[in-house]
Amino acid sequence: MAMPRSPAFLAATTCGSRERCGNDPRGLARLRSLVITVTTSRERAVGMASNKGGIAQLAPVNTDNVHQRVYMQMRQAIMSGKFRPGETLTLRPLAAALGTSVIPARDAVLRLVTERALENHRRSVRVPLLALEELRDVERYRILLESEAAALAAARASDDDLLAIEQASARAEKAYRSNKIERFLVANQEFHFAVYAAAHSDLLQSIIEKLWLQVGPHLGALVDSMRESDLSEIVDLAHHQELVRALKARDADGARAALAADLEDSTDVYRPYRDGDVAVHG
Template sequence: MISKGGDKTNFESSIRAVERETLNDRVYRELRTMIMSGGFVPGAEMKLRTLAQSLHVSLMPVRDAIGRLVVERALKMLPNHRVIVPEITIDEFLEIRRVRILLEGEAAALACAHIGTDGIAELKRLHEKIKSLGTNKQRQFWALNQEFHFTIYEAAKSPLLLSIIESLWLQIGPVFNQIPMNLTSEGARGHQRIITALSSRDAKAARAALTEDLMKGGDRVIATLIQDKQPAG
């Protein structure tokens, strides 16, 4: 029971602070997810007002989220204080892929011991949605692909491993925006092998299937990055 005006004021201030923190976190998570799933083109400028309008929020939570993402190196602040989505070189991509194979392969192996029937069912649902996508659904493909992979990584029950994997996806996510949709059928086949291994609780097969998925998808990314660097004409 609140008996004093001062106590009531403090209480209301605390409630507003919690609401603001929750909104800031929501905006941060939404932008983070968009970056990881190729929602922004490498080199694109992150304009606060445009983002705030698209997320239906004020500038403050967007500014807070952008600041956090700059600290995480998911975004880059230029000397003139403009914030852009970083571009990635082929060498940087290869280095990240090597680390991803080690960490995400381990997460897939660990998930075999923990994933339940609901988790398997969710992977199958996402797999079917990916297979049903048309060739003009690139953005949806990468969003579903991210959801598929992180359903596995969350099932590994290793918060530290998950956070490191997320940081790698933040660095690599923007390149997905440039990859053509002919990955859909190949990605679906790779996902089916992962589901089969997880359903069988075969950690070795799960690690191998996840590694193959990252290698084949990565090869397409590299081919696209090389093509983009070719001189026009």
């Protein structure tokens, strides 16, 4: 699906420089009005930054290599479900939450739009609303690629890799036992990516990350529907345990099967909900 670039975030390319449009009052006014389409009131910006959306869960970044750090934190926030499907992002509250200027935030947003993690919507950007069939496609490809990564990890994992996997598994189990749903989702992601890192395939991991960028917000929506639930009734950690055993035994087929079973079971847990006519689930 084509992702048209929003003038709201590409205004700098409209004039290119002050020299090119500085002598054109209309061009200069246009440049100023299109640079960012966000709330100009400081009070409203602070209010939006303090809401309960994904922006409120971001933390200020270290100013070293700030553009990359802003991008990585936003990327991680999307993958771990801190943003919800359809949630709109505006630049000033986003930059304020990250403790940076608007420019690094804008650049990160543009990168995430090209990765389909965000999409242009009117004069702003939002987290995509995926149709039910699109989500099913994502889950289908996740099973194919992530189970292959698990098989590669069984053959390639170092002792340090296996230790990191076991530690991530223990964190997920701790969150599970204490029924901390949001903490469990984060720990679950850490466990999965510890396995994928052990495959030592940068290409495969980058593809898997792009799929998680698609499904992450729907995992966040899942949290909203599970707040009163008991994790033990809807999540079974047996597949994690089987996967760890297979990896330690260097059993590629067993690792592949355990990972595929874990993902297949997780799709049964996802509870669809609707936003208008758009079916969304995690």
